[in-house]
Amino acid sequence: MQNLIQIILSTPWLLWPALVGVSLCVGSFLNVVILRLPRMMEQAWRQECEALLEHDRRSEPAHETSNTGNASTDNDREQARFYGLSYPRSHCPECGNTIRAIDNIPVISWLLLRGRCRHCGTGISARYPVIEALTAVLSVLTVLILGANAEALVTLPLVWALVALTAIDLDTTLLPDSITLPLLWAGLVVSALGLGQVGLEAAFWGAVAGYLSLWSVYHLFRLLTGKEGMGHGDFKLLGALGSWLGWTMLPAIILLSSLVGAVVGIAMIAIRGHDRNIPIPFGPYLAAAGVIALWYGPELLDLWLSMMRV
Template identity: 45%
Template sequence: MLNTETINEYPTLFLILVTLFGIIIGSFLNVIIYRLPQMMHQNWLEDFAETFPEYPISVPDKKMNLSLPGSFCPICKTKIKPIHNVPILSWLYLKGHCAYCGTKISIRYPLVEALSGAISYLTYSHFGPSAYTIFCLIFAYLLISAAFIDADTKLLPDSITLPLLWLGLLLSLTGVSPVSLQDSVTGAIIGYLCLWSLYWLFKIFTGKEGMGYGDFKLLAALGVWCGWQALPIIVLLSSVSGSTLGIIQLWMNRHHKEQTTTFAFGPYLALAGWFCLLWKDDIMQWYIFHILG
């Protein structure tokens, strides 16, 4: 435990600091959400050009990473000044528009920052000052990144899901996580095979792919962090929320005469997984008392 005298004496101050830290991290998460898919696309182009030189394709000369180039407006390409890059406040000050070309800036940027701050607040409030809390915050930040990338691109990057899985196993192995190593490994196996089986059953009977392999890996990672016992809750919560919002999206698509019928399942898995990490025991007790009792 990180029970220093300062933390014990000023618990509210540290809660505020953790929340502010989460908001700042949210600004970096926006960078990951925007750039990581582009970085993946660049790598795919390079791999294709190297493997199939007989099919010439255009590969960007300048490689993008999470630090370079510096933040810029995607429309006018002007480098953003630090004063215009303050989380939430800059968006409010600029009234949601680029300071140089006046292009509208999506409200999602401050929302991601606010969401990161809120989740940091709730996570710290629930677990208190401990080493495990730090890793739970990392868990939450990775889930936010994965959820929004999946919502944008229908992709769940291995560079997020696999480190999430291995980090959870490491924490169980070292005893930092309250989930035993046996429960974590079982959670990974059942989590992956659960959606993998549904995928193949759906494909056999319909000839279509109902979900991607990234969903299998994400549920496996959630099984590691929460234990195999939480998997039914995660699947149920994600299915109910995904189905409800999916029906709404279908109705909206038909209303606007759009033909898009694909949905990203990752955001709902991520939300259910984080929810279970914090309140799994409460949900199970409620279920046993009210449903089985």
Template identity: 40%
Template sequence: SFANVCIYRLPRQESVVWPGSHCPHCAAPIAWYDNIPLLSFVLLRGRCRRCAAPISWRYPVVEALTAALFVQSIAAFGPSLRAVQSMVLGTLLIIVFFVDLDHFIIPNRVTYPGTVVGLLFTAALSGWRPAAGAAATAAALGGAFVLINVVSARLLGEEGMGLGDAKLAAMIGAFLGWPNGAVAILLGVFLGGAVGVCLLALRLKGRREHIPFGPALAAGALGAMWWGPGLLHWYLGRVML
């Protein structure tokens, strides 16, 4: 799938268009019939047709997640432009999730064009005034992360988060606007904190080890995209009791 191509090539500064899909072990081109999501992996029994090298389980996992994303988008929004927006943002978030998990980076080649595309979707769906609001949300969320970095560097002598996280927050804000963009960040903070505590408790990570925050932000954005208004209503109802 295209998401798998991006996950593999973007951290290596390779083109996602050329050359075509090929085996990372023997460099043999992959024929179209060996590149059908999920089905080809099963038919090939998880091995390259040419050299028989094992194919990473990451590939069918990403393909299954992408398929589930598309199904959920249609279920949530029906056959509409909003469903397409959901699919595009979800695909970008899947790419970010795995690249940051593996390499501790969030590629600018995802967040920069993603922010522009997010604003265009908002304009097409709601008009230019809401798009301007989404741009302000993107700037506010990205700026908040930059501010956290500055304060952390001054007080602790090290950055609290990478600038890639700030750019990702801005992209999420461009797609989701206010208040769903803020809901996405809050969900990401909660999920990231919960995962971090679990990793420390299980001694899978040390206190000084870096834990990528991009996957948590990506998961939070998916949750906010589909269930943001309901989550916000539930939270405000609890707070006001």
């Protein structure tokens, strides 16, 4: 396998088509994650709440318990609604027909079908091919900028995870632990194996400093205002970025993400009349800053050090 990877890396006419094809397929899978993971989380929360309510009902006296006969029916309905990343198969939400493999080719199938379901003609969101194409573009740019080497390939899962987290955060203002925490540990493992951008020590302190920096800001803001200024997922995402890129990249990531977030937030309030009490997801700005730091880490570090000397 290692020899095969080296052959592909050293053969441009194999590398770039393979990279585009694989990343398009990954983008297609990311669409599934973006759509279903939040619903799976909601489903798990609902089941936990129902289990707690059922426990409370059983602890009540018999004459105060009601609707117990419907418990099995409710459970059956919930089981019928159960789904995961692989089940049920992709289908049209309007007519329910399963999407065939020929109609599920990333980007190409959407273009050939003109963005509509083959069976009922219902429009299919352009977001699906956009996510697939964006994943491919970011993957190609990563290898172009970092070089055609094993280290660049190892960082691709980081880029892919950031695409999924960005879309989920924009949709739900959630950064799922099932992505951020494995991403943090993966950065440490990659660094320990000597395949990452930084060594294990820098990765370890990057994870610690990344998490604690935003954790401290969160609690300080809450003590001063009585409000929550950000979600807990932001701590974990910055910790994950620190584990991949090292603690020296954290100031640049925080500065870039805060600057872009402030500009976008002010623009939304001024132009669109966005209610300032409605939270604006911070995860997409952290993700974008993380990708920029991955690509241009040394240049950003030099810029940061020169600013500090001034």
